[in-house]
Amino acid sequence: xxxxxxxxxxxxxxxxxxxxxxxxxxxxxxxxxxxxxxxxxxxxxxxxxxxxxxxxxxxxxxxxxxxxxxxxxxxxxxxxxxxxxxxxxxxxxxxxxxxxxxxxxxxxxxxxxxxxxxxxxxxxxxxxxxxxxxxxxxxxxxxxxxxxxxxxxxxxxxxxxxxxxxxxxxxxxxxxxxxxxxxxxxxxxxxxxxxxxxxxxxxxxxxxxxxxxxxxxxxxxxxxxxxxxxxxxxxxxxxxxxxxxxxxxxxxxxxxxxxxxx
Amino acid sequence: xxxxxxxxxxxxxxxxxxxxxxxxxxxxxxxxxxxxxxxxxxxxxxxxxxxxxxxxxxxxxxxxxxxxxxxxxxxxxxxxxxxxxxxxxxxxxxxxxxxxxxxxxxxxxxxxxxxxxxxxxxxxxxxxxxxxxxxxxxxxxxxxxxxxxxxxxxxxxxxxxxxxxxxxxxxxxxxxxxxxxxxxxxxxxxxxxxxxxxxxxxxxxxxxxxxxxxxxxxxxxxxxxxxxxxxxxxxxxxxxxxxxxxxxxxxxxxxxxxxxxxxxxxxxxxxxxxxxxxxxxxxxxxxxxxxx
Numbered sequence: 037x038x039x040x041x042x043x044x045x046x047x048x049x050x051x052x053x054x055x056x057x058x059x060x061x062x063x064x065x066x067x068x069x070x071x072x073x074x075x076x077x078x079x080x081x082x083x084x085x086x087x088x089x090x091x092x093x094x095x096x097x098x099x100x101x102x103x104x105x106x107x108x109x110x111x112x113x114x115x116x117x118x119x120x121x122x123x124x125x126x127x128x129x130x131x132x133x134x135x136x137x138x139x140x141x142x143x144x145x146x147x148x149x150x151x152x153x154x155x156x157x158x159x160x161x162x163x164x165x166x167x168x169x170x171x172x173x174x175x176x177x178x179x180x181x182x183x184x185x186x187x188x189x190x191x192x193x194x195x196x197x198x199x200x201x202x203x204x205x206x207x208x209x210x211x212x213x214x215x216x217x218x219x220x221x222x223x224x225x226x227x228x229x230x231x232x233x234x235x236x237x238x239x240x241x242x243x244x245x246x247x248x249x250x251x252x253x254x255x256x257x258x259x260x261x262x263x264x265x266x267x268x269x270x271x272x273x274x275x276x277x278x279x280x281x282x283x284x285x286x287x288x289x290x291x292x293x294x295x296x297x298x
Numbered sequence: 299x300x301x302x303x304x305x306x307x308x309x310x311x312x313x314x315x316x317x318x319x320x321x322x323x324x325x326x327x328x329x330x331x332x333x334x335x336x337x338x339x340x341x342x343x344x345x346x347x348x349x350x351x352x353x354x355x356x357x358x359x360x361x362x363x364x365x366x367x368x369x370x371x372x373x374x375x376x377x378x379x380x381x382x383x384x385x386x387x388x389x390x391x392x393x394x395x396x397x398x399x400x401x402x403x404x405x406x407x408x409x410x411x412x413x414x415x416x417x418x419x420x421x422x423x424x425x426x427x428x429x430x431x432x433x434x435x436x437x438x439x440x441x442x443x444x445x446x447x448x449x450x451x452x453x454x455x456x457x458x459x460x461x462x463x464x465x466x467x468x469x470x471x472x473x474x475x476x477x478x479x480x481x482x483x484x485x486x487x488x489x490x491x492x493x494x495x496x497x498x499x500x501x502x503x504x505x506x507x508x509x510x511x512x513x514x515x516x517x518x519x520x521x522x523x524x525x526x527x528x529x530x531x532x533x534x535x536x537x538x539x540x541x542x543x544x545x546x547x548x549x550x551x552x553x554x555x556x557x558x559x560x561x562x563x564x565x566x567x568x569x570x571x572x573x574x575x576x577x578x579x580x581x582x583x584x585x586x587x588x589x590x
């Protein structure tokens with residue numbers, strides 16, 4: 037559902053992209069992590085980023101959420117350049133949700149307070165309303181019995197689902213998922229991926245860094261293969277997984293298949 | 299311990315015997331034996347110590363001037379009454395220290411070049427007040443500031459004693475807070491900021507509540523130190539528990555009132571020290587339960 041790149045996905049012509057990244061560079065000291073990333077994501081599109089560890093997937097997502105400063109390039113979200121100087125980063129971040137590999141729930145707060153914190157403090161919702169809305173979201177994702185528990189009482193899969201709900205509570209226009217199943221036991225992965233499928237079906241715009249190739253193939257409108265800080269190849273899941281153009285992509289996928297992850 | 303023929307490890311691990319698993323019975327026997335050994339060695343050690351002291355050539359004289367029951371009971375009511383001054387001192391100071399220490403810790407952890415002077419000043423403050431012996435600060439404030447003779451400035455040495463103790467201990471306590479703040483993983487702040495909370499909100503709602511919980515035991519430790527240091531205020535003319543004992547001693551040439559002072563501090567500090575240990579043990583149990 038994009039109009040920006042030569043992608044044969046179902047088009048919604050002339051729709052402004054939800055996210056546009058142009059010539060993004062990022063280094064940590066001498067280490068160049070991102071070396072000229074260009075990417076556009078349309079509204080309601082689901083883009084999966086695949087590639088080896090260290091290829092820059094996580095850093096790219098952290099840059100979009102302004103958790104990292106960029107060295108060069110522009111990031112435009114909903115028509116506003118968020119990498120412009122003097123932009124109000126707190127206001128930008130409200131609209132961009134991110135879920136981390138390590139959940140990062142707040143351990144001193146009950147589940148419902150984790151979810152209601154940002155609506156209360158950032159959107160200034162009254163406590164009762166924020167809590168009611170948090171409960172409704174937890175209900176929707178099958179977590180309502182855990183609402184009054186502390187995060188350390190939950191399984192990894194439940195914690196990660198709470199982290200997703202916490203991001204959703206801010207009603208983001210763009211959701212970034214950073215290898216959200218990598219820290220989970222294999223039997224807990226499915227429950228988290230089901231949540232993402234439901235969000236995709238509901239039209240959430242998402243950029244997903246993942247090692248779950250089967251999932252990427254299943255859910256993505258478009259797959260981008262990152263290699264050494266560049267998007268080496270992008271296309272539909274069918275094209276990338278069945279008939280990759282680049283030797284590096286094929287090499288990566290062969291290794292993944294050998295490891296039994298596809 | 300048995301060396302010759304005895305139960306093998308396998309035997310020890312097999313349960314289902316009358317009286318429960320052998321391993322547990324054996325452990326109970328070992329711990330009973332350990333308790334006996336500990337009791338005997340303690341009695342022997344302290345018995346020897348008491349004998350050595352009481353057989354010392356000057357013991358009779360020391361006993362008269364330091365361990366005199368008559369002077370002890372005679373001084374106790376007055377000593378206890380003046381302890382109230384120390385209690386007021388440390389309670390007021392502790393509240394102020396908790397606030398000032400936190401402010402200093404937050405100032406020191408402000409990021410970015412803009413706040414460099416703030417960090418520099420806060421760091422200088424902390425270094426300075428940890429460097430100067432406490433009694434000097436109490437002297438300088440307690441005598442120096444009232445000595446300026448500025449109208450409207452309090453001359454009560456009690457006020458300046460509170461100020462001096464607050465300034466001194468805030469430096470230590472801010473370091474405790476700072477260690478707590480730095481012990482919270484940066485991913486917690488990142489998670490908060492990613493939801494749109496600003497830096498102050500992330501600190502207030504996410505970082506500080508976790509940090510403060512973590513540093514309660516070391517904070518209580520510093521407060522035990524503070525409570526004892528309240529006797530330093532007697533140097534600037536506040537009649538506290540120590541000063542009242544000193545007055546008694548000067549009048550009677552008997553040092554027993556100091557023993558009464560020591561006893562009061564022991565009675566107050568021992569329970570607090572146990573509370574600290576209990577909190578540490580509880581946190582450790584919780585941390586290992588959370589890491590399941």
